[in-house]
Amino acid sequence: MSALVVAVDGPSGSGKSSVSREVARRLGLAYLDTGAMYRAATWWCLHTGVALDDRAAVAQAVRDLPLDQGVNPDAPHVVVDGTPVDDAIRETRISAAVSAVATNLDVRDELRRRQRAAITEQADASSFSHGRGIVAEGRDITTVVAPDADVRVLLTASEEARLARRARDVHGSDDAASVDATRDQVLRRDADDSTVVQFHVAADGVVTVDSSDLDFEQTVAAVLAVVEQVGGQRA
Numbered sequence: 001m002s003a004l005v006v007a008v009d010g011p012s013g014s015g016k017s018s019v020s021r022e023v024a025r026r027l028g029l030a031y032l033d034t035g036a037m038y039r040a041a042t043w044w045c046l047h048t049g050v051a052l053d054d055r056a057a058v059a060q061a062v063r064d065l066p067l068d069q070g071v072n073p074d075a076p077h078v079v080v081d082g083t084p085v086d087d088a089i090r091e092t093r094i095s096a097a098v099s100a101v102a103t104n105l106d107v108r109d110e111l112r113r114r115q116r117a118a119i120t121e122q123a124d125a126s127s128f129s130h131g132r133g134i135v136a137e138g139r140d141i142t143t144v145v146a147p148d149a150d151v152r153v154l155l156t157a158s159e160e161a162r163l164a165r166r167a168r169d170v171h172g173s174d175d176a177a178s179v180d181a182t183r184d185q186v187l188r189r190d191a192d193d194s195t196v197v198q199f200h201v202a203a204d205g206v207v208t209v210d211s212s213d214l215d216f217e218q219t220v221a222a223v224l225a226v227v228e229q230v231g232g233q234r235a
């Protein structure tokens with residue numbers, strides 16, 4: 001059978017990174033975190049002193065981005081110009097700035113090109129480096145990057161659930177103050193990102209999984225069930 005391509009989109013805190021990675025692990029597939037690419041691009045611009053409001057300079061910096069990203073779900077790594085940036089790209093300063101880069105349409109063209117190349121490489125049985133196919137997740141994978149993926153999932157969750165999860169991640173607590181402190185990272189960023197790509201409503205043929213009332217294990221099981229149901233119908 002040919003390689004399996006699973007595309008997962010969703011807003012911040014819906015669980016798409018952690019759930020997609022675990023689904024990839026269980027199915028023995030590669031895993032591509034496309035949000036990490038936008039984060040790495042942002043880190044690179046700040047590191048090299050490119051002003052984020054200079055759209056042409058940002059686009060050029062991203063075309064030159066020396067990015068090495070691993071697709072093994074057991075050991076994902078993001079290296080820029082020889083520097084491991086796995087932790088640095090999760091810092092609040094990057095989360096706060098990333099939408100400025102992700103809403104630059106020339107940046108999107110370049111990163112989408114690289115994402116399609118990574119997916120194609122893993123989907124081609126003669127060149128894949130990890131597993132028999134790939135789970136790729138982000139905001140526009142089901143709609144723009146890989147609209148012909150075998151399985152397409154929109155992972156959603158209520159605003160309340162997403163804020164509480166992010167607050168626990170960043171502040172170690174989901175008390176009122178911690179939730180308030182994550183509003184910018186989650187809601188403002190999703191609003192900004194939504195100006196260039198639609199990830200709140202499932203496109204035709206995309207299956208919605210709402211994780212609001214599911215725990216992590218249940219969400220993984222729900223996505224695996226979609227893969228089995230939809231992916232199982234492949235020739």
Ligand SMILES: Nc1ncnc2c1ncn2[C@@H]1O[C@H](COP(=O)(O)OP(=O)(O)O)[C@@H](O)[C@H]1O
Pocket residue numbers: 010011012013014015016017018019165166169211214215216217219
């Ligand atoms: N269904 C779930 N229930 C509870 N917590 C979850 C669930 N899915 C993910 N999480 C947790 O919520 C946090 C945010 O998940 P993450 O995968 O980073 O979301 P996203 O990539 O959509 O922003 C992580 O700590 C993750 O372990």
Ligand SMILES: Nc1ccn([C@H]2C[C@H](O)[C@@H](COP(=O)(O)OP(=O)(O)O)O2)c(=O)n1
Pocket residue numbers: 011012013017034035036038039098099102137138139140141189193197
């Ligand atoms: N395919 C993608 C993936 C991410 N992005 C943007 C949107 C987000 O603000 C950033 C970072 O994405 P990431 O998935 O790491 O963000 P969250 O973990 O969901 O908060 O990149 C995008 O525009 N298109």
